[in-house]
Amino acid sequence: xxxxxxxxxxxxxxxxxxxxxxxxxxxxxxxxxxxxxxxxxxxxxxxxxxxxxxxxxxxxxxxxxxxxxxxxxxxxxxxxxxxxxxxxxxxxxxxxxxxxxxxxxxxxxxxxxxxxxxxxxxxxxxxxxxxxxxxxxxxxxxxxxxxxxxxxxxxxxxxxxxxxxxxxxxxxxxxxxxxxxxxxxxxxxxxxxxxxxxxxxxxxxxxxxxxxxxxxxxxxxxxxxxxxx
Amino acid sequence: xxxxxxxxxxxxxxxxxxxxxxxxxxxxxxxxxxxxxxxxxxxxxxxxxxxxxxxxxxxxxxxxxxxxxxxxxxxxxxxxxxxxxxxxxxxxxxxxxxxxxxxxxxxxxxxxxxxxxxxxxxxxxxxxxxxxxxxxxxxxxxxxxxxxxxxxxxxxxxxxxxxxxxxxxxxxxxxxxxxxxxxxxxxxxxxxxxxxxxxxxxxxxxxxxxxxxxxxxxxxxxxxxxxxx
DNA sequence: ACACTACTGACAGAATCTGACAGCAGCACC
DNA sequence: GGTGCTGCTGTCAGATTCTGTCAGTAGTGT
Numbered sequence: 001x002x003x004x005x006x007x008x009x010x011x012x013x014x015x016x017x018x019x020x021x022x023x024x025x026x027x028x029x030x031x032x033x034x035x036x037x038x039x040x041x042x043x044x045x046x047x048x049x050x051x052x053x054x055x056x057x058x059x060x061x062x063x064x065x066x067x068x069x070x071x072x073x074x075x076x077x078x079x080x081x082x083x084x085x086x087x088x089x090x091x092x093x094x095x096x097x098x099x100x101x102x103x104x105x106x107x108x109x110x111x112x113x114x115x116x117x118x119x120x121x122x123x124x125x126x127x128x129x130x131x132x133x134x135x136x137x138x139x140x141x142x143x144x145x146x147x148x149x150x151x152x153x154x155x156x157x158x159x160x161x162x163x164x165x166x167x168x169x170x171x172x173x174x175x176x177x178x179x180x181x182x183x184x185x186x187x188x189x190x191x192x193x194x195x196x197x198x199x200x201x202x203x204x205x206x207x208x209x210x211x212x213x214x215x216x217x218x219x220x221x222x223x224x225x226x227x228x229x
Numbered sequence: 230x231x232x233x234x235x236x237x238x239x240x241x242x243x244x245x246x247x248x249x250x251x252x253x254x255x256x257x258x259x260x261x262x263x264x265x266x267x268x269x270x271x272x273x274x275x276x277x278x279x280x281x282x283x284x285x286x287x288x289x290x291x292x293x294x295x296x297x298x299x300x301x302x303x304x305x306x307x308x309x310x311x312x313x314x315x316x317x318x319x320x321x322x323x324x325x326x327x328x329x330x331x332x333x334x335x336x337x338x339x340x341x342x343x344x345x346x347x348x349x350x351x352x353x354x355x356x357x358x359x360x361x362x363x364x365x366x367x368x369x370x371x372x373x374x375x376x377x378x379x380x381x382x383x384x385x386x387x388x389x390x391x392x393x394x395x396x397x398x399x400x401x402x403x404x405x406x407x408x409x410x411x412x413x414x415x416x417x418x419x420x421x422x423x424x425x426x427x428x429x430x431x432x433x434x435x436x437x438x439x440x441x442x443x444x445x446x447x448x449x450x451x452x453x454x455x456x457x458x
Numbered sequence: 459a460c461a462c463t464a465c466t467g468a469c470a471g472a473a474t475c476t477g478a479c480a481g482c483a484g485c486a487c488c
Numbered sequence: 489g490g491t492g493c494t495g496c497t498g499t500c501a502g503a504t505t506c507t508g509t510c511a512g513t514a515g516t517g518t
Binding site: 002007008064066068070071073074075077080084095096100102104108117119122123124125126128129145170171172173174175176214217 | 232244272275296298305306309312313314316325327328331335339340358371374375399403404442446
């Protein structure tokens with residue numbers, strides 16, 4: 001048996017236990033040495049499996065690694081499909097692919113009749129206003145926001161003059177025709193909005209900005225008079 | 230990337246296709262040779278995955294799983310949240326509420342760190358073009374589409390003249406400023422598009438229309454030159 | 459006939475895997 | 489404190505697997 005197959009078996013095996021299993025038991029069940037079990041567990045953990053190893057007890061797979069069965073109403077499915085279609089059509093490619101992939105995962109855990117509803121969903125996104133042809137890589141922006149990392153921007157303002165700034169990216173807003181990065185600007189010491197199609201160059205940095213994104217977002221909302229959701 | 234990881238990716242990739250996909254496409258997507266895809270497919274089949282391979286067509290994963298999907302990635306969650314926010318902002322109230330409750334159901338099965346990601350998601354929907362103030366009740370339209378029921382419409386065309394028609398509602402398309410009902414019109418014996426803000430009166434009927442919605446949708450797509458998804 | 463596809467076998471070099479051994483650390487029980 | 493159970497890590501060399509390439513067969517639809 002190949003290692004790949006054994007790893008799949010190991011997941012299945014761990015799924016069956018509701019109490020901790022010792023590595024020795026797993027090794028015995030899979031016909032492999034204990035050392036190899038340790039390596040396999042590490043590999044699964046690297047792929048996102050939450051496997052708790054307690055000395056003296058054994059291993060336990062915590063929920064949240066695999067998607068459990070889900071139930072949705074007709075309307076909830078319609079909402080999910082329509083939303084995903086909008087993302088696929090109007091956001092960046094990476095996010096569109098993620099929307100598609102998420103929907104496929106949901107479909108896989110639905111009962112047959114609901115999966116059929118999802119597949120035959122008849123809410124469509126019509127073509128919209130053209131999006132800017134060239135713009136900053138939104139995937140990079142999204143990752144910097146998610147990880148709270150500083151960004152170095154070359155930005156062309158509405159007069160055509162370019163400036164370089166270090167900003168703390170806080171949010172990304174999607175409008176019908178443009179996308180706007182919300183960020184704290186170190187230069188201006190204030191929140192600024194940057195149209196993604198006017199970002200001439202974009203350099204992600206590994207430096208984490210000092211305040212939490214959630215707090216910044218709250219301040220920004222307040223500064224704009226936007227009620228918290 | 231390890232083979233085990235690639236096998237999981239391959240399953241997820243196959244899940245995303247509802248029509249057969251060729252091995253060459255899979256090889257391209259996973260960055261390996263075609264021969265390796267054949268080997269991987271064989272491995273998955275040996276593990277119990279039901280993958281049909283048709284010469285001349287490609288591969289299709291039948292529902293029912295070897296392994297449930299892996300938990301959502303952070304990008305997939307971003308896509309789901311953004312899509313739901315768009316629905317909440319730009320679709321009708323009932324669908325917006327459904328988007329919220331769907332998201333709540335998803336949040337309920339997330340591990341803590343991912344739920345935190347979902348709660349602090351920083352992709353926003355900016356205010357868009359104003360939607361028509363008065364329009365037909367979209368919830369009624371959606372239900373008639375879902376249940377394949379005839380509708381009686383009083384429709385005001387672009388010249389302001391009103392006519393009454395019996396239609397078979399097939400789909401609902403969301404544009405930036407308007408929503409359009411796609412329906413087969415019994416009067417004209419053809420597909421017609423009805424802006425929801427020009428529907429003066431709307432009477433759902435209990436009478437089911439004689440053809441299946443999916444077949445009508447296919448015909449409509451063909452008549453409009455829209456490639457099937 | 460043709461294009462496209464699934465599928466199989468063989469081979470060699472590259473990459474990975476595996477078991478064995480040695481050792482550390484946390485925990486429970488005696 | 490000692491003992492036994494467990495998780496976990498590092499190292500190493502030999503065994504194993506994996507992978508791409510090439511060649512060839514066969515099924516399907518146009």
